[in-house]
Amino acid sequence: MTTQATQGGFRWKLRYSILAIIWVGWLFSFLDRMVISVALPFIGKDLNIDATMQGAILSAFFAGYALFQIPGGMLADKFGPRRVMALAISWWSIFTSLTGLIATYPIMLFCRFIFGVGEGCFPGASWKTIATYFPPKERATATAIQSSVNTLGPAVASLVAAGIIAAYGWRTVFIALGIPGLLIGLAIWFYFKDNPADHPHMTQEELAELNVRPAAADATGSANSGITFKEFLKKPILWQMVLIWFLFDITFWGFVSWLPSYLMKVRGFSLIKTGITGSIPFFVGTLGMLAGGYLSDRVKGQRKWMFIPNALVAGFFLYMTYTVPSADMAVVYQSISAFFMFLAMAAFWGLVMDTIPAHIMGSSSGTVNFGGQVAGFISPFAMGYLIDISKGSFDTAFVFLIIAIVASAAVALTVKQKENAAEGAPMQA
Template sequence: MVITIALPFIGEDLNLSKTAQGLLISMFFAGYALFQIPGGMLSDKFGFRRVVSVAIIWWSIFTSLTGFIFVYPLFLLVRFVFGLGEACLPGGSYKAIATYFPSKQRGTATGIQSTVNTLGPAVAAIAAAAIIGLYGWRVVFIVMGIPGLLIGIYIWFKFKDNPKDHPKISKEELAELEEDNLQQESHGKKKSDVSLKELFKKPILWQMALIWFFFDITFWGFTSWLPSYLINEKGLSLMDTGIYSALPYLVGTVAIVLGGYISDKMKANRKWVFVPNALAGGVALYFMFQAQSLTAVIIFQCLAAFFMFMAQGGFWALVVDSFSAKIMASGSATVNCFGSIAGFISPFLMGYLIDTSGSYNSSFILMIIALVIAAIIALTISGKTEDGPVNLTSKLGTN
C-alpha cells in the first residue's frame, strides 16, 4: 500500500506520466492474478502454514528491493515478481479460517482478517508520508520489508495446519468444528465431497468471481489514486495527504468487521449485506468528486470507504461460507483472481483516463459504474433454498 503514497514522488523521480505510474501498480496485479489459483492449489495440497509463511517472506524481500530500483523496466519486473509471491496469501488465509472456525463464526472471523485491507493502508499512509518526508521514497520500501521477514518466520514455526495439532485449542472447540462439519450435508452430499473440477462448473463460483471483479475495479482504483487525487487536485501537503488518506481505512476497519458480523446474523441471505452497501458506496463516490470544499471531500471519501468495506466484509463472509475447507484455498483464490485482474486493469485505466481527460472525473464515473454492476450481479445469487441459506451445500446437492 506504500506505493500509492510514494507514487507521485516515484513519477517525479523517474519522469513518468500518469499512465506509466498506473502501470507500476498494475504490474503487481499481473503477477498477483497469474499465480492466484496456483497459489490456492498449493495451500490445499501442502497446507496453509508453509505457503502463507513463504509468501510473506517472498514479498517482504521484494518490498525492500523496490527501494534500490532506478530503471523503469526493472521496476515493472520487480513489481510483477512481487505479485507472484503475494498471490499465495489470500487462498491460504481463507483456508485457515475455514479450518479453524465453524460456519456461524466465519463471517466475523473473515471481517477481522480483512482488516488487513483497512488498518494496513491506514498505517502505511501515515508511516510512508512521514518516512518519505524525512528520507525520501526509497527508504520507506527498504524499511517496510523488514517486519514481514520476521512475521513469515513466526508463522512457519507457530501455526498448525490441523486444529488437532494446535496446543491452545480446546476439546470443546474441536467438538464444535466436528459438529459443524457433520451439519454441512444436503441431499446426501457433503460440500467436502465436491472436487475442484466440479466446483469450476458451478454458476455461483463465477457469479462471485464477477462480483469481485467489478467491485475491485472500484476498490483498487480508489486505493491507488486517492493520495494522488488529494495532492494534485486538492493541493494537500505530503503529511496532510498521509493523514487524510488514512481516515477512510480507519473508518473501514470498523465497517469491514461489522459487515462480517452482520452477515453471520443474516446467514440465510448474506448478499443483502453486500448489495445496498455497494450502491451506497457509489452514491458517496459521486458526491465526493462533485464536492468543492476539502471538508466535504473528506467526509464523502470516509462514507464511501465505510459502505464499500461493509460490503466487502459481507461478500467474503459469503465466499468463505460457500466452500469446504478442503478446497477453500482454491475456490477463494479463483474469486480473488478476478479481483486481481481488476487490480491490474483499474490503476492503469484510471491513469490513462486522467491523462487523456485532464481530470479525475471520468475515473470516478468508472468506479461508480463498476459498483453498480457488482450489486446487480449479486442480486442474481439465490437468496434461500428449500434447505436454508445459500451456499454450495445446496447448490451442489444432487436432486
C-alpha cells in the same frame, strides 16, 4: 499463546491466536503494497514517468498477484497453508526491500510483478486456515476481522509512508518494511499446524467445536470429503462470485491506488496532510468492515441483501466526492463511501464462506480473488489513462469507479440465496 480463561469467563482460544497472526501477515501485505500509492508521485518524478506509466507500476503488482491467486490456493490445498503462507510472506518481503533500490523503470515493473507473485500465494492459504480453525457460525466474523486490514492497511500505509518519505525519501520506506515480514514468516512456520488436531495448544473442548479429524484420517478421507474443485468450477455460483468481486475491486483498487494522488493534485493537499486525511476514509472503513462482519453472521442466508444496498450507497458518495467544491467535504464523502464500501465487502466474503466447502477453500477462494486482482491490474492503469486523456482531471476516472460498483450490485441480484445456503452447508474442515 495458550488457551486460558479470564475472570469474566471469556476463554482465549487457539483460533484467536491463529487469526491474530494471520491478521498481522495481512496487515503487512497491505502495507508493503500500498505505500507505493503515497510514494508514486515521487517515484514518477525520480524516474521521469507520466501518469499512465505510474499506473502501469501499480498494475504490474496486480498482474503477478492475480496470476498466482489460483496456483497459491491449489498449493495450499495440496501442501498445506502453513508452508505456503510462510514462504509467500518471506518472498514478498524480500522484493519489498528491493523496490527501494531500483533506479530504472523496466526493472521497477519487473520487481513489482515478482513482488505480486509472492503476495498472490497468500490469500487462499489464509482463508483455508480460517475455514479450518473456525466453526461455520464464526467464519464471517473471523473473515471480517482478517479483512479489516483492507481498510487499516491503506490507512496505516498512508501515515507511515508520508512520515518516512518526508524525513528520509521514498526509497527508505520500502527497504524498512521488508524486515518485519520475514519475522512473521518464521512465526507462521513454527507456530501453525495445517490440521488443528495436531496443534499442541489445541484443547479437546475447542476441537469438538470444529468437528475436525486427525491428520491421518483426513489424509485417507479427503478424497471422499465432498465436491471437488474441478466439479465446483462448473457451478454458476462460483463465477457469479468471481464477477461480483471483479467489478467491486475495480472500484476498490481504483479508490485505494489513486486517492493520495487525487488529494495532492486535485485538492491541493501537502504530503503530510495527504497522509493524515488520506487515512481517515480507511479508518472509517474499518468500522464498516467490522460492523459488516458482525451483522453478516446474523443474517446468514440473506447476505446479498446486505451487499447490494451498501454497494449502491458507496457509489453515490463517490459521486459526491468528486463533485463537491469543498476539499474538506470531499474527505467526508470519501469516508462515508468507504464505510459502506467495506460493509458491503464484509457481507460479500461472508457469502463466499457460505458458498465454498472448506476442503476446497484455498483453490476456490483463490479463484474468486483472482477476479478481484484482475480488476486490480486493470483499474489503476485505466484510471491513469483516463486522467491523462482528461488532461489531469479525475472526473472521468471517478465515473468509471461508480459504474463498476453499481454493476457489482446488479450481478449480486442474480445470486440465488437458497441455493447458496445449501451448497455452503457441507463446510467441514
